[in-house]
Amino acid sequence: MKEKNLKKLSAERPNVVFIIADDHRGEAIRAFGDETVQTPVLDSLVASGTACRNTHIFGGLTGAVCAPSRACVNTGIPIFRAMIGKDMMIREHSSVIRPDVRLMPQTMQGAGYLTHAIGKWHNDKASFARSFEGGDKLTFHGMSEHTKVPVYDYDLTGAYPKEQEYIERTFSTELFTSVAVEFIEDYREDRPFFLYVAYTAPHDPRTAPEPYASMYDKSDIPLPPNFMREHPFDTGDMAGRDEKLARWPRDEGEIREHIADYYAMISHLDAQIGRVVEALKAKGIYEDTLIVYTADHGLAVGQHGLMGKQNLYEHSVRIPLIFRGPGVPEGKQEHALASNIDIFPTVAGLCGVDLPEETEGISLCPIFAGEIDGVRGIVGSVYRDVQRMVTDGRWKLIRYYRSPETNTGTERIQLFDLRSDPWETQDLSAEPANAGIIERLASELASWMQASGDILQDKPVLPVTSLA
Structure with missing residues (x-):
């Protein structure tokens, strides 16, 4: 089909590029006031779209907060009703989404979108299979080395048996970006697409490639105002995997090095997102595409004497949420309270797609339209x-x-x-x-x-x- 017709169809119901990062805390974007981190691409999306600065995750019932957070984003439902699993609190990974719950990509597919996934899912394979009709470089793991990523090709059966998994050596962020760019370049369908790009960055191991690995000098990294050598009391998860990534008590030099490595991963991710943006522009569909950027949760990296996301301080529960595209005000930073279960209803609202009856999140579209100041009191x-x-x-x-x-x-x-x-x-x-x-x-x-x-x-x- 000719690209001008694709553009026309997309203008009626926009294409969607939904990008979700891993461990990117809410304030670690230069446009949000962090004067150290360099994020020119995300800054440009903020300048030409709307950033929801007060968006919080619903949380998680195990140390692996990634999986329940992604379930909340994709279902718009609190984890207590979206997920299943006996003794969810004490299982190391509780990731199964209820089979009767309809997910965001599943709903978009039902509304006429072609749904295509790239990268990390981290929920159950059955929920993935009913949500996407295509995909590439898919991983169902929580984490891996960034140059040793266990991935699958898209499996029409939805089974994804272990013997079909293979290792990719290209750095994860570049790997996922390259296949996203290929999808955009090769797209010829006569219907809009919903492209779900799920990165494993900036999650550790924080081993960004050059020149990003050398971008930040640890001696120039300021410590956050809430840096502590030790947290003053037992939070209930003081000895988990994440907390063991730095010595106790926390050393200022070591924490600066961790922050430098964290920012290097973010800046590398930012540059790769720029490749996706450029592909949309080259295709002539950038202005007709809704771009969403968010993360599954934040991260402490030395704040409050903590390293991980297994806490409820703002650095761990507040996430970036940026919308850019049709129906989104330009250059607005919105401070109304929001939950990550509100993301799916907002995407649906911007695309004119009806929500499943069981969805409990609240669309932020009335805020974008200037009709109300907020959708949540708490x-x-x-x-x-x-x-x-x-x-x-x-x-x-x-x-x-x-x-x-x-x-x-x-x-x-x-x-x-x-x-x-x-x-x-x-x-x-x-x-x-x-x-x-x-x-x-x-x-x-x-x-x-x-x-x-x-x-x-x-x-x-x-x-x-x-x-x-």
Whole structure:
């Protein structure tokens, strides 16, 4: 089919390039005020689109937060109703999406889109098979070395047996980008496409190729204001894999090196996304394509004395979310509260696609249209059976539990004023003047837990000594 006809069809219902990164925390983009990291391509998408700066993940019930976060993004449903698996909290990887739940790519396919996947899925193969009618360089693993990536070719049967898996040596970010570019260049269908590109960067091992590996000098890397040598109490997950990536107590020089390597991975990823953008422009369909950029969760990398994402501080639960394309305002940074379960409804709304009845997320399209200021009064997040969080955008309450399963964790709360303390350095929970704020947030957290089907909804939100 002639490309001008493809462009016409795309203008009526836009093509979609949905990009999801692994471990990219919300503030680590230069356009968002980080003066160290270099992200010119993402900056350009922010300048020509809308960035939803206050988007939080729903959370996870195991240390592998990637899988439940991706399930929330692709179903628009809280993990307690989107996923299945006995004893989800204590299983190392709980990744199975319920078979009766319709996913974002599955819904787009039903609306006439050709759905094509590249890269990391990390949920079950059955949910993948019912969502995509094509794909390339597919991996169902949580992580790997970036130059030793176990991948599959697309399998029409949906089985993806182990014997069909093979190793690719091209650096993962470049590998996935190259096949995404090929898909765009070769596309000739008379229907719009939904291209899902799931990177494994900037997840460790943080081994960016040159010249990116040498882009950041660790001696020039500023430590974040909330750097700590040690976290002041047991969060319930102090000895997991991620926390062992740096020595205890945390050393300033070592943390600077980790941040430099993290930023190198992000800048390399940014450049590769630029190749996708250029392919869309060369095809003549850039202006008719909705580009979405997000991540499955954030990462501490030394903040609060932590290294991983197994916590509910902003660096771990707040993610980048950028929309650019038809129906999206240009040059807007939106600070309304959002959850990652809202991403699917927003994509559907921008594409004129009806949502499945079971979807629980809320479209951000009315905010884009200027009809309302926000869709949520609060957002919450969960981690295993040891942490729960709620924020109204200014005040944030984190509730910590002691796990009977692992005998880890601490019975306590933290309260932060994100307006005056965005780095969460001052716990205000002990100040008597804040008792009313704590009680209000505790009530909202309890209601949110019940509405979400939280497995801890019957546990008290406040520890008995919190207001003594």
